[in-house]
Amino acid sequence: xxxxxxxxxxxxxxxxxxxxxxxxxxxxxxxxxxxxxxxxxxxxxxxxxxxxxxxxxxxxxxxxxxxxxxxxxxxxxxxxxxxxxxxxxxxxxxxxxxxxxxxxxxxxxxxxxx
Amino acid sequence: xxxxxxxxxxxxxxxxxxxxxxxxxxxxxxxxxxxxxxxxxxxxxxxxxxxxxxxxxxxxxxxxxxxxxxxxxxxxxxxxxxxxxxxxxxxxxxxxxxxxxxxxxxxxxxxx
Numbered sequence: 001x002x003x004x005x006x007x008x009x010x011x012x013x014x015x016x017x018x019x020x021x022x023x024x025x026x027x028x029x030x031x032x033x034x035x036x037x038x039x040x041x042x043x044x045x046x047x048x049x050x051x052x053x054x055x056x057x058x059x060x061x062x063x064x065x066x067x068x069x070x071x072x073x074x075x076x077x078x079x080x081x082x083x084x085x086x087x088x089x090x091x092x093x094x095x096x097x098x099x100x101x102x103x104x105x106x107x108x109x110x111x112x113x114x
Numbered sequence: 115x116x117x118x119x120x121x122x123x124x125x126x127x128x129x130x131x132x133x134x135x136x137x138x139x140x141x142x143x144x145x146x147x148x149x150x151x152x153x154x155x156x157x158x159x160x161x162x163x164x165x166x167x168x169x170x171x172x173x174x175x176x177x178x179x180x181x182x183x184x185x186x187x188x189x190x191x192x193x194x195x196x197x198x199x200x201x202x203x204x205x206x207x208x209x210x211x212x213x214x215x216x217x218x219x220x221x222x223x224x225x226x
Contacts, residue, residue, distance in 0.1 A: 009154070034214060043118070043204055043217030044157075090156065094212040101172065102212055106156040 002027045004093045006105035014113045019063075019078040021108045023091035026072060032094040033074045035065055038107075039087045047089075050074060061085070086112045116141045120205050120218035127199075127225050135190045135221045137205035145211050146188035150174060151202040151220075160203075163188055164211055192223065199225045 007022040025031060032051045036044040048059025055067040065076045074091060091105040118139045127133045139146065145164050149157040159172030163182040177196025182188055188207075192199045202222050206215040 032212070036215075041202075041220065041222070043120075043206075043219045044215070045217070046214050049214055101159050101162070102215070104156040104158075106154060 002031065002093055002095045002103050004091050004103050004105045006091050006108050008108050009106065010109045010111070012111040012113065013081045015083055016080050019076070019081045019085065019110065021076040021089050021110065023074045023076065023105060024072055025074060025091070025093045027093060027095065029095060033067065034092040034094070035059065035063070035076050036090045036092060037087050038090065044090060047076070081112045083112050083114065086110055118205055118207055118216055118218035120221050122221060123219070125221055125223045127223070129225055130194045132191055132193050133223065135192070135203055135205075135223070137188045137190065137218060138186055139207045139216075140186060141207055141216060142185070143207035143209055143216070144185070145208045145213070146182065147206045147208075147215065148178070148180065148188070148190045149204045149206065151204055157204065160190065162211070199223060
């Protein structure tokens with residue numbers, strides 16, 4: 001069975017410092033993985049996706065994520081946080097093809113202090 | 115600009131009333147979805163549709179109904195049978211099932 005676990009419900013960083021949001025997944029197949037961002041009272045926006053090409057994926061707004069099969073992880077990083085990065089972030093696993101539905105993590109709320 | 119429009123943004127209803135949330139897309143996507151979001155629970159799938167005139171139940175379909183009469187439209191009705199309807203509802207679409215999703219800006223429903 002597929003599952004996704006976001007290891008931190010809340011992360012707080014200072015502006016200009018690195019961001020690390022952790023995600024572990026479980027999948028019987030070669031999964032596709034996504035990160036989405038949600039600002040308050042808005043819909044979700046796709047940050048980046050992994051679909052079995054390069055293991056280091058670059059997304060929008062300076063974010064990137066590395067797929068590590070041996071660790072079943074897909075952590076999201078950014079070298080330097082900006083105030084506008086404050087939002088909730090969701091890690092999502094796709095079971096592949098038409099099998100099952102997308103599985104969302106419970107989200108990590110990122111706070112950025114000035 | 116292509117996108118997904120959800121309306122209204124805020125909706126208030128009395129307990130026992132059915133209410134319909136609107137979702138329209140002009141992205142020419144085949145697949146459309148309804149999710150429910152509650153604090154600390156992530157997104158849970160209510161219904162999805164991969165093609166006009168066809169839809170399937172998601173993980174929490176009880177107390178909800180949908181229709182897909184047009185490719186562009188996928189309205190969600192929250193019925194009086196839904197025991198805890200107050201939530202943030204998100205509509206999404208994608209080119210195909212399990213492709214990256216495009217989301218609307220949500221409807222916040224409050225039932226008192």
